[in-house]
Amino acid sequence: MYRQLRGGERMIIEAKKNKESASSDSGAIVIAAQNLSKKFGEHVTALDGANFEIKAGEFISLVGPSGCGKSTMLRLVAGLIEKTTGEMIVNGEVVSKPRTDVGMMFQKAVLLDWRTALENVLLPIEIRRKITQEDKQQAIDALDLVGLKGFEFHFPKQLSGGMQQRVALARLVLTGAKIMLMDEPFGALDEFTRERLNVELLRIIGELSATTLFVTHNIQEAIFLADRVMVMTPRPGRIAKVIDVGLKKPRDISIQTSHEFNVLVEQVRDVFGEH
Numbered sequence: 001m002y003r004q005l006r007g008g009e010r011m012i013i014e015a016k017k018n019k020e021s022a023s024s025d026s027g028a029i030v031i032a033a034q035n036l037s038k039k040f041g042e043h044v045t046a047l048d049g050a051n052f053e054i055k056a057g058e059f060i061s062l063v064g065p066s067g068c069g070k071s072t073m074l075r076l077v078a079g080l081i082e083k084t085t086g087e088m089i090v091n092g093e094v095v096s097k098p099r100t101d102v103g104m105m106f107q108k109a110v111l112l113d114w115r116t117a118l119e120n121v122l123l124p125i126e127i128r129r130k131i132t133q134e135d136k137q138q139a140i141d142a143l144d145l146v147g148l149k150g151f152e153f154h155f156p157k158q159l160s161g162g163m164q165q166r167v168a169l170a171r172l173v174l175t176g177a178k179i180m181l182m183d184e185p186f187g188a189l190d191e192f193t194r195e196r197l198n199v200e201l202l203r204i205i206g207e208l209s210a211t212t213l214f215v216t217h218n219i220q221e222a223i224f225l226a227d228r229v230m231v232m233t234p235r236p237g238r239i240a241k242v243i244d245v246g247l248k249k250p251r252d253i254s255i256q257t258s259h260e261f262n263v264l265v266e267q268v269r270d271v272f273g274e275h
């Protein structure tokens, strides 16, 4: 007897198929910075001599105080701004123009008020070509995956801030991008909503096995989500330390009260103390 698959499950099965076909790529370096610096004008060094490698499927949190160069780093990965010196390499190519193989998510969901959740999720495809029935089904599945089944025809105004960010996440999932760049996506949400979305993001990214660079100034959030935390310090923006998280997955929010977790929090805080 066949069981009816939930939409979210269908998306995951598709993602796993893709993962298997790309399995030779596992462990490949997806994002690499080589002595990368970015200056704005003469005086502002937003980023100074960054070196790192991010492997396929890794989740990296980039944490640091406001103004230390986190957003600048994401924009360099996406090819939205030009580096000053050094190199940013994505999927084996030197980044020299905006890349189409990365998906971005911001603190604001950036939804169009006059379009339903479903229509907002479909927008990036619609800009490129005519929407098919299959696209619609996949968008419905993506909304299911992010926990918004039943809200397909709601307008942004009818959704809470957390639900709007879920729509933005579904839109990102539907683009099929295997590199996710997230710039404080839950920074404007209340603590409870943020924690719930952290748990769900971990599940969703794990299932899609995307490579993720997640920016936050929240130390707990950075550790909870990540395989590794890159800690940045201000003036000039430097990666001061990279910390291996090593907490096994799946993770539950209660892990945040554990001794191991708090040791990691202290490690991150120590870096700021030193600078």
Ligand SMILES: Nc1ncnc2c1ncn2[C@@H]1O[C@H](COP(=O)(O)OP(=O)(O)O)[C@@H](O)[C@H]1O
Residues within 6 Å of the ligand: 040, 044, 045, 046, 064, 065, 066, 067, 068, 069, 070, 071, 072, 073
């Ligand atoms: N387009 C720009 N022109 C001039 N200075 C900028 C520009 N973008 C960022 N900066 C400066 O670069 C530094 C790093 O900014 P940013 O990457 O946005 O920091 P973060 O995201 O960590 O808060 C800050 O001092 C900021 O004022």
Ligand SMILES: [Mg+2]
Residues within 6 Å of the ligand: 070, 071, 072, 183
């Ligand atoms: Mg920023």
